[in-house]
Amino acid sequence: MKLRLGTRASQLARTQSSMVARQLIDAAKERGIDLDVELVRIRTEGDVSRDSLVGLSQTGVFVNALRDALKNDVCDLVVHSLKDIPVEPHPDLEIAAIPEREDVRDALCTLGHSLNDLPAGARIGTGSPRRAAQLLALRPDLTVEGLRGNIDTRLGKLHDGLDGVVLAAAGLNRIGRSDEATTLLDPSQMLPAPGQGALAVEVLPDADPEWADVVRSLDHIDTRRAVNAERAVLGVLDAGCAAPVAAYATIANGVMTLKARVVNGNGTLSLNETTTGSATEAASLGRSTGFTLLGRGAGRLMGGS
Template identity: 60%
Template sequence: MSMNLRLGTRASTLATTQSGMVADDIVARAAVRGVEVTVELVEISTKGDRTQGSLVGLSEVGVFVNALRDALLNDECDLIVHSLKDMPVGAHPELDLVAVTEREDVRDALCGGGLTLAELPEGARVGTSSPRRAAQVRALRPDLEVADLRGNVDSRLARVGNDFDAVILAAAGLARLGRSDEVSEFFTTTQMVPAPGQGALGVEIRADAAAEIAEVVGAVNHPHTRAAVTAERTMLEVLEAGCATPVAAHAVVVGNTLRLTTRVTNLTGTLVLNETDSGSVADAGSVGRSAGWALMGRGAARLMGRS
């Protein structure tokens, strides 16, 4: 049996690298079962790639997801790969999240020309595109100037030592691009709680796709990662929060127990809510819901700028 698949991806170096990793994994796992699969990358342009301004607000509606989903629904490709932290939390009625890949390094990383956060001079300028990272950095170092920064990984790193003293990026993305040597400091997940879904990739196919496609693509699913991100993203759904809000979550699976740490911070980093919940891996969604409602009960909406 042989199968040819078209994988829709953004054209950025990081996106094509991530998509290539998933493609290789699909091919390898199929080969073990005696199925010959080829995967062709199909580059899809997104509004986010064409927009030069800040993505805060735009990313809230999944700016990097919609064009890929349209291409999938229009039969321009057979599967698409997303960074899970960019995906809207609600399920798409015509698509199936058939796999969540094994999570890579979940941490955030400071790239500061060799200087750690503590070593940055007072008033240093730090760049990030994430309100979550900005708020948590302000909580750790209120004296720093945190400014919005966008562009691909290479362009962000190139600004260190120019108009920025440091930038903050996801450790997983840097590792996938072979740029981990640029990291001055990896934040612990206690210092800076990651974004829900950070470090994991989601793979979508059409809900009416052939069973053979669902089986071959679904083979790259990693159950423990899927449980962890389900808890994280369910909490996000309860809070009705998107990428433009400083909401963080990190779930860890040990045996049959899932432990979820969540954090909501106001934009200035002066008010912080922390919540820790745990439960069975099989009840990952319930753990996330409990965390979300606990945070709402403690005033999370006010911290996120809602009354």
């Protein structure tokens, strides 16, 4: 049986999709199914545009073309970075699997300096308002600049004027570049983006059960519950990746601990909220946390500096 897996064309996206493809082949083999998975490269608006992500319409900028390819039978399934997917469920598609997530931390990459050792005024590149705001909260003397491009392009800026860049540890790990991280920022310092480190495999709801059930077998329930809670915070705050909103859920013995943070643009003010509850009530836990943050003035922080 042959499947066409739609993926963005970047090295990271292809690596992530290849990982999922191998997991699918192995899971199918356990069921006695001989599966062949072909990657189909799809260009998205986010790949084509060189504008700042903050200036683009963020909702779906990296996923719409993949979803169109799936609906138009260009491919049978697609793999996304979960944090790129709009919170609102797509009416015509199913997130069939969220495999176990990678490292959720952000990685500071420099030419040797740790965060604390960077000189005053050091120039740090990131395309994420969440990272920028939390960096400034930790080190208000830093100069944070916008940054776009693939991992190689961003790391290359270290030799082209920047003193550091901040990337997702998960991406570095997946392409075998984890040694580029000078400092892995603990979530207590820099809370991750909702869904950071997780992938999502999307299919049509009426996909052939013979292979669609293989896809669903890759689902990791604790990861799904955690990211559902994190994304529910975003849903209530009506925020996308252009807003300095962070959320991270952990699960131990069936109990979820959800930490959420909203920071203003220059990092001078922040709201933090920690909620605990049953992991089976992940979405409601996320929503209640979001409403608490709204009640404490999160809307003003997201909209101003």
